[in-house]
Amino acid sequence: MDAQGSDANGKRVDGGEFVYRHTLLVRATHWVNVLCLLILLMSGLQIFNAHPKLYFGNRSDPEQEVLAIRAVQEPDGTVTGQTTIGNLSFDTTGVLGLSKGEGGELESRGFPSWLTLPSYRDLSTGRRWHFFFAWLFVLNGLLYLGYSLWSGHLRRDLVPTGPQLKHIGHDIVEHVKLRFPKGEESKRYNVLQKLAYLAVVLLLLPLVILSGLTMSPGLNAAFPFMLDFFGGRQSARTIHFLCATGIVLFVIVHVAMVLLSGVWNNLRSMITGHYRIEPAE
Amino acid sequence: MNPIPNLSRRKFLTRISAAGSALLLGGCDRLSQSPTFRDFLNMAEGATQKLQRLALSSRSLAREYTEADLSANFKANGSTNIDDEAYKAHVRESFANWRLKIDGLVERPAELSLEELRRLPARAQITRHDCVEGWSAIGKWKGAQLSQLLQTVGLKPKARYLVLHCADSFGLGAPYYESIDLIDAFHPQTILAYEMNDAALAVPHGAPIRLRVERQLGYKQAKYIMRIDVVSTFAMIGSGRGGFWEDRGYEWYAGI
Numbered sequence: 001m002d003a004q005g006s007d008a009n010g011k012r013v014d015g016g017e018f019v020y021r022h023t024l025l026v027r028a029t030h031w032v033n034v035l036c037l038l039i040l041l042m043s044g045l046q047i048f049n050a051h052p053k054l055y056f057g058n059r060s061d062p063e064q065e066v067l068a069i070r071a072v073q074e075p076d077g078t079v080t081g082q083t084t085i086g087n088l089s090f091d092t093t094g095v096l097g098l099s100k101g102e103g104g105e106l107e108s109r110g111f112p113s114w115l116t117l118p119s120y121r122d123l124s125t126g127r128r129w130h131f132f133f134a135w136l137f138v139l140n141g142l143l144y145l146g147y148s149l150w151s152g153h154l155r156r157d158l159v160p161t162g163p164q165l166k167h168i169g170h171d172i173v174e175h176v177k178l179r180f181p182k183g184e185e186s187k188r189y190n191v192l193q194k195l196a197y198l199a200v201v202l203l204l205l206p207l208v209i210l211s212g213l214t215m216s217p218g219l220n221a222a223f224p225f226m227l228d229f230f231g232g233r234q235s236a237r238t239i240h241f242l243c244a245t246g247i248v249l250f251v252i253v254h255v256a257m258v259l260l261s262g263v264w265n266n267l268r269s270m271i272t273g274h275y276r277i278e279p280a281e
Numbered sequence: 282m283n284p285i286p287n288l289s290r291r292k293f294l295t296r297i298s299a300a301g302s303a304l305l306l307g308g309c310d311r312l313s314q315s316p317t318f319r320d321f322l323n324m325a326e327g328a329t330q331k332l333q334r335l336a337l338s339s340r341s342l343a344r345e346y347t348e349a350d351l352s353a354n355f356k357a358n359g360s361t362n363i364d365d366e367a368y369k370a371h372v373r374e375s376f377a378n379w380r381l382k383i384d385g386l387v388e389r390p391a392e393l394s395l396e397e398l399r400r401l402p403a404r405a406q407i408t409r410h411d412c413v414e415g416w417s418a419i420g421k422w423k424g425a426q427l428s429q430l431l432q433t434v435g436l437k438p439k440a441r442y443l444v445l446h447c448a449d450s451f452g453l454g455a456p457y458y459e460s461i462d463l464i465d466a467f468h469p470q471t472i473l474a475y476e477m478n479d480a481a482l483a484v485p486h487g488a489p490i491r492l493r494v495e496r497q498l499g500y501k502q503a504k505y506i507m508r509i510d511v512v513s514t515f516a517m518i519g520s521g522r523g524g525f526w527e528d529r530g531y532e533w534y535a536g537i
């Protein structure tokens with residue numbers, strides 16, 4: 001890719017200027033993270049399906065669920081998939097509670113087979129996948145965080161500048177209109193990007209790890225304060241699920257932004273590091 | 282050089298991702314069934330166990346709760362009734378002729394009646410039971426401290442694990458068994474519980490005694506214990522993975 005120009009000061013090619021945007025370590029940890037989060041999500045839903053209900057506190061008392069996904073037999077004999085959040089119930093037949101299994105027949109399961117790992121019901125294998133990739137995810141995250149602190153990536157590239165924060169209103173309007181920064185401004189992350197990445201890196205991902213660890217009876221004995229921090233083991237399980245939901249929402253927006261703001265340029269920059277700067281009008 | 286309209290690019294991307302996820306799903310299911318890959322994934326268990334053992338002193342206690350925290354309805358999971366004539370006779374006789382056998386790598390093999398177990402130093406504790414499925418219930422347990430019993434019978438130098446043989450056969454006649462190492466066996470909260478919520482342990486919960494090993498998941502809490510075999514390795518028992526559920530793919534170290 002050297003032919004396209006690669007030095008940090010940029011070089012004009014094809015009417016655009018290339019900057020070296022992502023270091024090798026950031027790119028590598030990004031893609032390891034993609035793999036880990038995908039497997040953790042799908043194996044996590046397999047584990048969730050073993051008891052597709054969520055509670056707050058330490059116990060899982062019947063009738064106290066904050067979320068329940070189940071198959072319900074109606075008086076006329078038909079079976080539907082029902083999702084209950086608090087006092088609200090939704091018919092989610094086909095997706096949640098009742099969906100097609102491997103053989104194409106409707107079966108009672110929390111999340112559908114195309115979202116779980118393995119696709120068939122197998123809690124122990126789901127746990128094996130989950131814990132292996134949890135280790136990889138944590139080590140990868142520590143490597144990224146350590147590097148980001150040491151190299152100044154966090155301070156230089158992710159913490160918003162004062163002027164950026166001042167113009168956050170303007171940035172929101174521009175984003176809503178799907179107009180993305182060009183020229184000099186596109187050489188760095190915009191303020192919404194920075195805040196979203198910071199929230200994920202420093203809040204959501206640490207929380208998903210800590211709430212996951214708080215479900216471990218062994219670690220509960222070693223670090224009982226974690227139970228108090230999350231408000232009990234079942235609360236930790238619920239918060240773990242909510243954090244995972246938050247990560248999924250982030251990824252949806254993230255991928256949408258990648259698609260809308262120049263998919264090939266974005267992909268290339270996360271693979272080779274080189275990002276093309278579109279000249280400002 | 283970019284004549285491809287956006288629509289077809291979108292279509293292309295959609296197709297690529299659909300094909301990709303189908304490949305991924307099928308591939309992952311195949312990987313899940315490959316013994317080599319399973320062994321690879323299982324490396325995480327060793328790392329988890331080592332790190333938890335480092336974080337846990339051998340005496341750090343599982344949290345104990347209060348009477349106010351007890352579950353109104355403690356779910357009885359796994360086998361809840363046993364279709365075995367000898368066991369049914371014990372139930373009819375209120376376990377008067379039941380004996381817990383302790384043998385294997387011990388200096389003084391023993392057979393203890395329920396009365397004798399009750400005379401051993403006991404411990405009562407209100408703890409949380411966490412099922413591998415995800416639910417939790419809080420119960421009060423009272424029973425003989427396993428450490429005391431082990432001191433009575435005396436362990437031989439090669440003793441490494443305790444294998445608990447149970448009266449229940451789960452499903453297709455495979456006998457339930459579990460195993461723990463000496464760190465957990467000598468932990469102060471590890472008891473052979475004969476009481477639950479201030480009453481004699483009921484049949485669905487494992488009468489006459491069940492193990493409480495409070496820093497691990499529910500399937501380690503073996504019910505209907507008939508015999509404790511002290512061994513140097515459990516490789517020769519069952520499928521060699523140390524327990525009924527372990528033989529079916531679950532972790533031997535169930536601290537997570």
